[in-house]
Amino acid sequence: MPSLESSFLNGLFEDLEKDRLVLPTLPEVALKVRDTLEDDNSSMMDVAHVITHDAALSARLIQISNSPLLRASRQVETVEAAVARMGSNMVRNLVTSIAMEQMFQATTDATDVRLRAAWENSTQIAAIASALSIPQTNLQTDQALLAGLVHDIGILPILSRAEDYPELLDDEEALDNIITSAHVKIGEAILRTWNFSEELVKVAAEHENLSRRHEGPPDYVDIVIVANMQDAYGTDRPYGQVDWSNVPAFEKLGMETDVSAVDMDEANAKIEMVKTALSG
DSSP, X not given: OOOHHHHHHHHHHHHHXXXXXXXXXXXXXXXHHHHHHHOTTOOHHXXXXXXXXXXXXXXHHHHHHTSGGGTOSSOOOSHHHHHHHHOHHHHHHHXXXXXXXXXXXXXXGGGHHHHHHHHHHHHHHHHHHHXXXXXXXXXXXXXXXXXXXXXXXXXXXXXXXXXXXHHHHTOHHHXXXXXXXXXXXXXXXXXXXXXXXXXXXXXXXXXXXXXXXXSSSOOHHHHHXXXXXXXXXXXXXXXXXXXXXXXXXXXXXXXXXXXXXXXXXXXXXXXXXXXXXXXX
16 A cells, blocks of 8 residues: 555646646736736836836835845835836846745645745745855846745645645655655746746756756856755755765856855855845
C-alpha cells in the first residue's frame, strides 16, 4: 500500500500533467500593468494611471523610487514621476514583486506558518540576489529581485492541496519531502502559465541543480543558487553543508569559494535596503 507521501506526489504530478492542478494566478494589478506596458498604444502615463488605483502599491513605488536603491538625488512625490524614473522594465518587475506578497496569504490557519516562512525566505533570497547582481553587467538588479521571489513559487499549490490532508500537515518531514520533490516542476509550470521570460522560468526549473554548468555569461539561475548558498551558510540546513567549491555558479559570478574571503558587509547593507523596500 503506497504511503500518503507517495500517493500525494503521484496525484500532484498526474494533475499537473493533465492540466487539472489549480495554479495560482498573478494579482490583477500586476497583470494590468504588464498588459498596459505591452500595449503599443499606451504610455507610461497610462501605466501610472493603472497603479494609482492601488493606494498601497502607489505608496510603495514612490517610496522605492526615493530610496537609496535608485540613488536618486531629487525626491519624487507622484506615481507618474516614480514610473518615469524607473522605466518600463523596472516598473513591471517591481509591481510584480510587490504584488506577489498577497499570494502568500493563508486562507486557513493550517498553512499560515509555512506560507509566512516561504515569503520571508523568498524576500531574503530576492534581496541577496539583487545585491549579487550589481557587479554583473549583463544582469538587472530588479530582475534578480523578481527571480529570488519566484524561485520557490511551486510551493504554493502544494500547500494549498495539503490543506485537504490534515495528517500530512501534521507530518512536517513528509511535507518537506513532497515540497523538495515537486516544487521545481510545479514552479516551472506556474511561470510558463504566467508567460514569464524563459530566463525566469529557468530559475524555477533549475535553481536546485547545484552542479549546473552552462555556456556564456552568468544568468539569474546562478544568482539564485549562490544567494541560497549564502543565506544557508553557517546553518544546519542542507544548503549550509554544501562545499561551495563544488558549485559552478560561484565561478560563473567570479566569486571566491573560500568563505573566509567573501566580504558581505557592503552587500548586507544593500540586502537590508531591498528587504525594507519589499516589506514597505
